[in-house]
Amino acid sequence: MTSLSIRWKLTLSSALLLFVLFAGFNAVQYILFDRFIIREEKSSMEKTMNDVLNYLLERETLLYENDIFAVRNMLRPFNQPHQFIRILDRNGERLAAVSDQFPEQLVSSAAVTLAESEQIAADGHTVLVLRSPLTIREFTGTIEIARSLEAFDRIYKAHFSLMIVSILIALALSVAGGRLLAGQLLKPLKSMAETIRKVQSKGLHERMKPQHKRDEISALMNLFNQMMDEVEESFYRQKQFVEDASHELRTPIAILQGHLSMLQRWGKHRPEVLEESLNAAVEELERLNMLAKELLVLTQAEHEDPVHHEAAIDPAAEIDTLLKKAKMIYPQFQFESELGAIESVRIAIPPRYLHQILLILLDNAVKYSTTDQSVRIHGYIGKGASAGDAVIEVRDRGTGISREDMPHVLKRFYRSDKSRSRQQGGTGLGLAIAERLVGRYGGRMEISSEELAGTAVRLYFPLYHDGSERG
Ligand code: ADP
Numbered sequence: 284m285t286s287l288s289i290r291w292k293l294t295l296s297s298a299l300l301l302f303v304l305f306a307g308f309n310a311v312q313y314i315l316f317d318r319f320i321i322r323e324e325k326s327s328m329e330k331t332m333n334d335v336l337n338y339l340l341e342r343e344t345l346l347y348e349n350d351i352f353a354v355r356n357m358l359r360p361f362n363q364p365h366q367f368i369r370i371l372d373r374n375g376e377r378l379a380a381v382s383d384q385f386p387e388q389l390v391s392s393a394a395v396t397l398a399e400s401e402q403i404a405a406d407g408h409t410v411l412v413l414r415s416p417l418t419i420r421e422f423t424g425t426i427e428i429a430r431s432l433e434a435f436d437r438i439y440k441a442h443f444s445l446m447i448v449s450i451l452i453a454l455a456l457s458v459a460g461g462r463l464l465a466g467q468l469l470k471p472l473k474s475m476a477e478t479i480r481k482v483q484s485k486g487l488h489e490r491m492k493p494q495h496k497r498d499e500i501s502a503l504m505n506l507f508n509q510m511m512d513e514v515e516e517s518f519y520r521q522k523q524f525v526e527d528a529s530h531e532l533r534t535p536i537a538i539l540q541g542h543l544s545m546l547q548r549w550g551k552h553r554p555e556v557l558e559e560s561l562n563a564a565v566e567e568l569e570r571l572n573m574l575a576k577e578l579l580v581l582t583q584a585e586h587e588d589p590v591h592h593e594a595a596i597d598p599a600a601e602i603d604t605l606l607k608k609a610k611m612i613y614p615q616f617q618f619e620s621e622l623g624a625i626e627s628v629r630i631a632i633p634p635r636y637l638h639q640i641l642l643i644l645l646d647n648a649v650k651y652s653t654t655d656q657s658v659r660i661h662g663y664i665g666k667g668a669s670a671g672d673a674v675i676e677v678r679d680r681g682t683g684i685s686r687e688d689m690p691h692v693l694k695r696f697y698r699s700d701k702s703r704s705r706q707q708g709g710t711g712l713g714l715a716i717a718e719r720l721v722g723r724y725g726g727r728m729e730i731s732s733e734e735l736a737g738t739a740v741r742l743y744f745p746l747y748h749d750g751s752e753r754g
Contacts, residue, residue, distance in 0.1 A: 290469055294461035301457035302450065309446045320435050325400065328413050328428050335361050335368060335426055336415065343419040354379040366430040373423045390429040408433045471500045475507060487515040527696045528578055531710065535567040577712040584719040595747040598673055599626045601634050602660055605641050613649050617657040625662035625673050630744040632724040640720050641677065643713040644740050648679035650709065655680035669743050678739040684732040692730065693718050
């Protein structure tokens with residue numbers, strides 16, 4: 284059974300079930316019918332026996348006279364087709380008998396002292412025999428009534444054949460029906476297997492026909508399509524990522540290669556080339572190093588699971604700590620903060636990630652600054668659409684982002700002015716990393732900017748309440 288296909292398994296089990304039910308039902312019907320007929324026949328014979336006995340007792344003289352002819356005439360009205368009535372003497376010798384379409388000799392005679400009944404087979408038929416002692420004054424004998432159930436046997440046989448035929452028809456129908464039903468049930472699974480095969484040979488864009496029914500298999504098929512959408516999207520994201528990353532890695536490697544070959548050719552004899560190329564090589568290596576680190580952070584930000592409960596922090600305190608560091612790194616810059624409104628709230632993000640996000644924003648603010656070298660961090664509780672969120676805003680008065688660049692700045696490796704941004708050491712990954720990290724911890728990021736006037740980046744984090752993330 285294990286090596287059979289589901290279609291055959293379903294077919295056979297439904298056929299077997301139907302067969303058992305049908306056969307059982309028929310068998311019960313058969314047995315009940317059998318019992319009922321025999322009981323009916325027997326009680327009708329008992330009634331005849333009683334009638335005969337009563338009649339004989341009323342006319343006791345008849346038997347003394349030994350008038351067989353009269354006795355036979357008397358018995359005749361009590362008889363019926365396929366039955367005989369026989370009177371025996373005390374030795375079991377036949378005295379008189381009447382018979383209708385049932386040869387008397389088929390049943391051997393037997394004298395009894397107690398009433399008895401038996402069921403025998405004679406001439407291929409069931410025969411019921413009733414015997415009763417008969418005592419009238421000095422006469423002692425036996426009355427025998429035997430009835431052949433020939434007609435019943437015929438019905439019985441016809442019923443049996445009908446039963447066998449109907450079982451066979453039921454079996455054939457159930458096999459056919461089962462196969463049809465199983466085929467119908469398995470059709471979606473087949474088409475699913477077909478789609479998977481197509482996915483294997485033709486690619487991830489293959490889908491199943493969308494189902495609008497509400498059954499389980501349709502739900503499974505729709506789920507399969509959804510899963511394929513996600514797999515395809517993630518596949519192309521990864522592909523894009525690898526392409527972007529390798530493209531970004533190519534530039535510093537090419538520059539490095541150029542400087543190294545220059546060193547090889549002239550470096551030994553021209554100290555100014557040696558100096559310049561070595562510096563440039565070190566710079567590119569630094570860039571490569573940073574790119575590698577940022578790529579790693581980005582993939583982590585995309586795949587790591589957030590751990591909200593262990594990571595509820597006080598954002599105001601963290602921002603204070605971070606600003607102290609920033610002042611050390613960018614001493615020429617002025618950092619202002621206004622965090623009173625978020626002093627007593629908590630948000631769910633590990634401090635190192637909040638530091639990382641804010642460092643990216645501060646680094647950009649510094650990188651894209653102009654004459655006004657000041658950055659302001661403002662913490663407040665959101666209103667309107669962001670009601671109940673802790674908002675952290677980083678605002679600078681630098682170059683701003685142009686209208687054309689705005690839709691792209693969150694993309695990986697995007698830099699508005701490639702050459703300028705390159706000089707400033709940008710990789711185009713900063714904002715992409717920041718946005719993914721914020722998203723990982725249930726928050727979102729918003730940028731507004733005006734060219735030549737400055738940029739504001741706002742981070743929205745849901746407030747953390749004990750036992751729940753949102754109030
Ligand atoms: P990068 O490493 O180049 O700074 P980011 O992802 O951090 O990469 O930023 C992408 C682009 O967005 C930058 O190249 C820059 O043009 C623009 N940008 C980001 N932050 C600012 C800002 N504070 N002011 C002006 N432009 C910005």
